[in-house]
Amino acid sequence: MSLRVPSNTSLRRLVPFITILSNVLSYLLFLVAARLLDRATYGETLALLNVVVVATIPAFAIQTVVARRTATGAVGPRLLRSSAIVGLGCALLIALASPVLVEFLHLPGYMGVISGALTVPPLVVLGFAQGIAQGNERWGLLCGAVLLMGVGRVAGGIAGLVVAESSTGALVGTAVGLMIACLFVLRPSVRMLHHSRLDETQTVRGLFVETAHAAHAHGAFLLLASLDLLIARNVLTADQAGWYAAGNVVFRAALWLPQPVATLLFPAMSDTRRHRHASRQGIAVVGALVAVTVGVCVAFGGLVSLVIGGNSFEDLADDVWMFAVAGGALALTQFCIYAGLSLQRRGRLTLVWACIGAEFVAAYALGFGDTPHQLIGAVAVIVAISAVIAVAQALIESPERSRRPLGAKVNATQASQAGPKTTEPL
Template structure:
């Protein structure tokens, strides 16, 4: 028994490491793309990979729902069936708007969008796997699912990139890799879900409503994190969009580097008695990592630029710290808002929507999009202002026992899993 407990504790501490490994693996595809593709095609590839970011919304949503339901033994009889239908519907939605995507991103063909759509069902099934492992506290399975998802998407994307030297090949390869990863995890996932007694009182409507709420929380963040890159692809020339895409790698690194902090502290954030202490600890940790990333890019910009893009963008090094500032600020804001979600304070999501509206207004109404540097500087300013507001609200929050009792009574309390970078 002692060895078993020790093993469980060990695997739990490895969850953040698995998340970091998956994130680091994803950058292999970015780096290889920067070296194998010309500037215009590189920007095109990064724009399509941002489409996959949006495609992960159903995955993160179902992960949240499955985690809560397996943890509370409220698994309905149609959970897996609904998950499959959500994956198919997500793919269909992308295909339905594919003409608009191709036109907006100035893509040469539909195949890249098709690859992005095909990623959705596999991502949803992998979300079910991670949610079931988290809800059942099977940390070993969770680590395997997280790493396997990273390996599948990156290995498939790299293979497609090497074979085709095109953005479409990278996306189609990613879809194949994710499908293989989902197939490997299907058996363990069904066994974990089967450990919870089926609750026949759980209607499909309730499952769908809960998934929509979770999708809103995850989706609005993923939309904001990919909006600037999508707009850059739309308004800049091919080479300028490629320059922005190279800098955007640092934006994403600064954003996703602190993600394990949320995974480690979320249980404490959900406890009303420990919430304020955990919030302060988390903000200090995430803020420290963000500051270190900004400082590193400011001091070692030339080295970082060479690692990210080789010698294709020799003038990138001077502005990398701005990308780090925007990504790091968004990471701090994300933690502050997830801290609110832990005690059912969903109103903070209005801050994220305000950022989205501000970026659209700045770039399309005010015309602050004439150069790549202008775009990222504007993003950094908007995010910084919003981050200050989110942090002030987070530090001022004082949840009570009544909040916890009310949440338990209406069944709306959610477990928000630590997210993994999906490009």
């Protein structure tokens, strides 16, 4: 009797489940921290974990570029080596920025930020692996890479919290866990890269330029996704910032719950013939998930606050729905940004920067940063307006107006008609 190996189509259905599971695992770290730490230290820990979110910018950029290039047959020489340079360079930048981050976030020392910098190289390796799998529609490898990233990050972070009971311990553990996770995905992703079609017309410069544009897009979005928590840490009292950090868990749940939709539809949206249908389908699914999330928070706010922080955050119950609205609106904006990136369009980033500027003005100039309730209310209104505009742009724009990427002379149709695959020099 032989075991039946799941087909690639069956594995594709697992992608949303695995992605959601990975995100749910991430919230275990927040829940453990809420129960081990006091409010002030919890706020500090959440602020530092947002440094790790910033550290995912190069990883997301590499994943986007690698996925698009493998999906369209535009893989260039030295792709892996160039990705490694991006990861190491970004880690160095975060380390150099540690004095500024320590001052702005009122942190007790540099080790937490340095540990956040150490997460960048393994995150880039994991992003590279996910991009290779996503572009080739190899859903088994994608599921494995996503799950390993979630388990490594959370298991390491929890271990660090248990041992040290400090924000620095959580960040050190997270870095170690991610390094272990990337060891498992590096070999199969490199093997798949060797079987990818090589386009000799692609240049390393073109790769770096495209990665820079993708990093700009992801960086601006992640800055927006983390900005309200960073502002709260800067302008509110330690106790208030801890309350806001607990509510931010709901914000992130609403933001990342629809993430598998973009992951699954990105290859289809990269094809101009399928882009319009895929993007509209994605907007409908993401919108439905957002509506359900907000509805649950409105109906069961007390239960949600109890799950997040136990009895320490009972006063959060009446406000969790505002965090859900803010996170859900940002999820819609994120999907529309992915839809634009699939066709090498970056005009929608203007909305992201407008929201960033609006949050600064609201918090520092208009007085909406005086209390945590005012701050989340202002953020929810700002990102909801941006989501409406982003969805309208995505529905109206024509995919035929997309530009040809830098150095790319092979589109998806030509790639499907090309000859045998060749091995790429690393």
